[in-house]
Amino acid sequence: MAEQQTWQWSSRIAVTEAESENIFYGVLKRGMDIFLTFALLILLSPLLLLIALLIKLDSPGPVIFTQERVGAKRQKLGRQRVWLVQNFKFYKFRSMVQDADPSLHEAYIKDFVEGRAQPTPESGGKFKLTNDPRVTRVGCFLRKFSLDELPQLFNVLKGDMSLVGPRPVPTYEVAGYRPRHHHRFAAMPGITGWWQVKGRCRVSFEDMIRMDLDYIRNASLWFDLKILFLTIPAVLSRRGAE
Numbered sequence: 001m002a003e004q005q006t007w008q009w010s011s012r013i014a015v016t017e018a019e020s021e022n023i024f025y026g027v028l029k030r031g032m033d034i035f036l037t038f039a040l041l042i043l044l045s046p047l048l049l050l051i052a053l054l055i056k057l058d059s060p061g062p063v064i065f066t067q068e069r070v071g072a073k074r075q076k077l078g079r080q081r082v083w084l085v086q087n088f089k090f091y092k093f094r095s096m097v098q099d100a101d102p103s104l105h106e107a108y109i110k111d112f113v114e115g116r117a118q119p120t121p122e123s124g125g126k127f128k129l130t131n132d133p134r135v136t137r138v139g140c141f142l143r144k145f146s147l148d149e150l151p152q153l154f155n156v157l158k159g160d161m162s163l164v165g166p167r168p169v170p171t172y173e174v175a176g177y178r179p180r181h182h183h184r185f186a187a188m189p190g191i192t193g194w195w196q197v198k199g200r201c202r203v204s205f206e207d208m209i210r211m212d213l214d215y216i217r218n219a220s221l222w223f224d225l226k227i228l229f230l231t232i233p234a235v236l237s238r239r240g241a242e
Contacts, residue, residue, distance in 0.1 A: 051147060097134055105132075149191060165187045
């Protein structure tokens with residue numbers, strides 16, 4: 001297996017008045033996250049157990065895949081509110097063979113961030129790594145319906161993520177960011193978000209950044225609820241999914 005390089009992120013992004021969350025909104029958002037996450041875990045528990053069983057039967061290796069991702073948490077520093085950008089342990093159902101070589105995905109993400117990746121007929125017009133030999137049979141099905149993302153509900157309970165927000169990204173993606181791209185970290189990362197329901201893998205990296213910033217500027221409880229409802233048809237239609 002190729003050696004994987006990792007980066008440890010720890011920085012702070014100052015939040016301007018135009019970008020800052022209303023404290024009341026922040027409390028309501030966290031309350032909604034906890035309530036809906038507990039409800040979903042209870043409702044989906046039979047499905048989670050079935051997926052775990054299918055993964056174990058399909059290929060050797062752990063059921064849960066963990067990876068270092070980069071996200072942000074809001075902190076109070078004196079009188080100023082800042083976003084602390086840092087690594088956290090991110091959970092997914094394993095959709096690849098055990099100990100899959102990460103270099104293939106790292107190379108594609110580097111091209112995506114730097115604007116060299118282009119959608120092709122083979123990818124269905126998506127900015128997506130296709131025909132990935134590392135993906136298992138069960139993993140292919142899980143990815144089509146975004147079921148591999150369900151363990152991130154535990155990230156929400158831990159407080160590392162929200163149900164709605166910019167997607168958490170691998171450390172090797174952030175390594176290619178320019179300073180202006182870091183403004184997408186002025187929000188807690190989410191399982192779903194504006195990019196996921198409106199663009200997902202059908203837009204360029206710069207358009208993804210623009211959508212994340214649009215969400216941050218317009219963040220509200222109503223906007224979060226709208227995105228959650230839009231997630232249902234986006235998942236069922238498999239729009240942008242592998």
